[in-house]
Amino acid sequence: MxxxxxxxxxxxxxxxxxxxECGLDYxxxxxxxxxxxxxxxxxxRISPNNRMPAIVDHEPMGGGKPLAxxxxxxxxxYLADKTGQFLPTEPAERFKVLQWVHWQMANLGPMMGNANHFKNYGKNIADDPKQLEYGIKRFVGEVDRLSGVMDAQLSANQYLASDYSIADMITWPWAMLIGRMIDEAVWEDFPNLKRWVDEVGARPAVDKGWQVERELGRREMTEEEEKARRELLFNQTNEKVRKAREAAAQAT
Ligand SMILES: N[C@@H](CCC(=O)N[C@@H](CS)C(=O)NCC(=O)O)C(=O)O
Incomplete structure (x- = not known):
């Protein structure tokens, strides 16, 4: 499990x-x-960067104690290697996939996270809306640029690499939000990306995977709870995180 x-x-x-997609129990x-x-x-202990997701595999690949x-x-x-699915072993094909996986991790995810921060969350945090302008320009611009990179790749390929792979799975959850984050009209500029978003989204496993425990994130919060949440999520310095780590260690 x-x-x-x-x-x-x-x-x-x-x-x-x-x-x-792999049909694994979790x-x-x-x-x-x-x-x-x-x-x-x-x-x-599992995720020292205080970010989710993380996993613990109780029957890890290669045997041994649970792997976090x-x-x-x-x-x-890891899951691709464990199941032998969605990541080829032949080097040229494997790195076609992995370059897009790393591209997503280093580019689309962080840039969309920052665009969302400045565009949507920032207005409840900044003292003056003018403080947000440069951040919005920089990160929305990057998301627009990255959308063009995907659109060009998908104009000549059905998927980001050769076959459907972990590159598509890792990119889709962010890419499908581009319209919502920037403007729905943005899809007109990226027809190949839109085709791929719809095609990947129609896969039963993708549809099921992104509905998992959706209700968890939908609880109505009081204004006080919202304020505490913002303070926790958007004001993290080393000192603050270190104190939380120390308090957590003392509590055990
Ligand atoms: N690069 C990490 C990013 C993970 C990440 O940013 N997770 C966010 C939620 S989407 C989180 O756990 N945030 C908690 C926090 O900011 O304290 C990954 O892809 O796993």
Whole structure:
């Protein structure tokens, strides 16, 4: 059995989509990132970067004691190697996939996260909306550029690499949100990307994977809870995280 430390966000969906595609059994352990679960001692032992998703495989590849993995890219690569699916072993084909996996991890995910932060969350945080302007321009511009990169790749290929792979699974949960994050009209500029988003989204495992525990993220919060959530998520310095780590260690 595989424990999945999870909250319904794009980075979490990557893992549930892959598990559904592989037909593996898994057990969801919610990590309420707005409530501070990412700072709990048990979680930090598995994911020292205080971010979900993470997994613990109780029957790991190669045998031995349970194996904990954090970072969605590493998790998908591990599950692909464990099951022998969605990541070719032949070097040229393998690296066609892995270059897009790393591209997503280093580019689309972080840039969309920052675009979302400045565009949507920032207005409740910044003292003056003018403080947000440069961040919005920079990160929305990057998302637009990256959408063009995907669109060009998908104009000549059905999928990001040769066959459907972990590169598609890791990219789809962010890519399908581009319209919602920037403007729905943006799809007109990227018809090949839109074709791929619809095609991948129509896969039963993808549809199932991104619906996992959706209700968890939908709880209505009071204004006080919202404020506490913002303080927790958007004000993380080394000192703050270190204190949380120390408090978690003392509590065990
Ligand atoms: N590169 C990481 C990113 C993970 C990440 O940013 N997770 C967010 C939720 S989508 C999180 O756990 N946030 C908690 C926090 O900011 O404290 C991955 O792909 O696994």
């Amino acid at each position: 595989i424990d999945v430390y999870y909250w319904p966000t794009p980075n979490g969906w990557k893992v549930t989509i892959m598990l559904e 057990n969801i352990i919610p990590v309420d990132i707005g409530g501070g679960d990412q700072f709990k001692a048990e979680f930090l 993995i954090f970072e969605s890219g590493a998790i998908l690569e």
